[in-house]
Amino acid sequence: MSGYGVVLLVDDEPWFSEALAFTLESRGFECIIATDMSLAVAALRTHQASVVVTDIMMPAGSAFPKIDASESGFKFIEFVQKNWPGLPIVCLSVIGDQTKIDSLMDRGVRYLRKGETPLGTAVEIISAVATGRRIRL
């Protein structure tokens, strides 16, 4: 068990999760990587996560066959907020629609734009969210 908590990284592009996980783990976090919504939900059922970091466009996986890949991240966030209320969520993705970003932020989700957020910044924010630390960036 890590000293700082468990970070669940949900992304079907493992290269992003890999760089993020290695950096977070070097700072004392334990990281679990899930490549679809079904695997992420299964991980949440077996681990006590401190924070969830999720992409939006990803496979829903075998447990959610009716959810389209283009919106599975939104469905996953809804599912997490319903079943694990209070669990902090960071959305790491590229969303073109500002109303969708606003909607996520209204629901307490922190949004980081993939590709434009430096790794160091993402790590700082995720660390702060996981540990309940206030951060000003």
Add this chain to the structure above:
Amino acid sequence: MSPNTEKACYASFVDSSEIRLSASPLEGTDVQALRREIAALRAELAETQKTTNQYLQNVAHQLTAPLNAIKWSIEAIKDPAVSIPRKMKLLSSIYSQGTILVHLIKNFSLMSNLETDNELGQFRNSPERVDPFRLAVNLANDFQPQAAEGGKKFDVDEPSFERILHGRKLLAVKNLVAQALSNLLENAVKYADLKTAIRVEAVNVHIVEGAKAQFGIAVRSVGLPIYGDEVKKLLNRGVRGTTAQQRIPAGTGIGLYIANRIMAIHQGTIYIQAKGKESSFTLVFPEARIK
């Protein structure tokens, strides 16, 4: 639009389409038909523009995602707290992302050339004698790091090439055939199940029953099922299988299309067989190209 303008427009339609209805009681009906046709064409154009925009967004994502991943990997490598073995793993990931990018950009640059070459029915570069086994091994090696990340491995069956070719070579444009085969290998890496083998072998193909067998390079894998009616469409530009889209949402759907265009200019084809989770994609060459 003023009545006069509308009349002028109608007159131009009459001139161009040789419809002579100026004094006919059917005039109003035909104008309505033309208006409906214009509306339908506008709707079709809007739909095409929407599809094009979505496609361009998809292409942009395909190009930027590996670059962004590379940026993050470099940042992680620069972090002194990340261990050396993990830095090595990140370097391997950068190599894989580089392979993906180079491959993708080659496909895009080939697209326009191939259209012209197919129309002209001629090659831009002269065909040369290519060793299909050596080509398959080199390309499989190129994709091996990417495959290894999912516990997958390539198995290039040398005896099958010896048995079928008896030392003969393939007369083809090497970089084009390499791109066609790369597209098949990349798909296999993406869609094969974890910890499975991707088999590359030489085969004799009987596309038409009773016809003479043709030489083929087959890429066989176990992974996503391809449904019967999808097989015919997979060679079309921009088409991806349903299960492929579910597993990997982002994709351009041009890999097989380009491979097929490459095979067409070699007077060959792509032969697809799918049964359950097993699938094989074969580049089929005419006998005249085996020398």
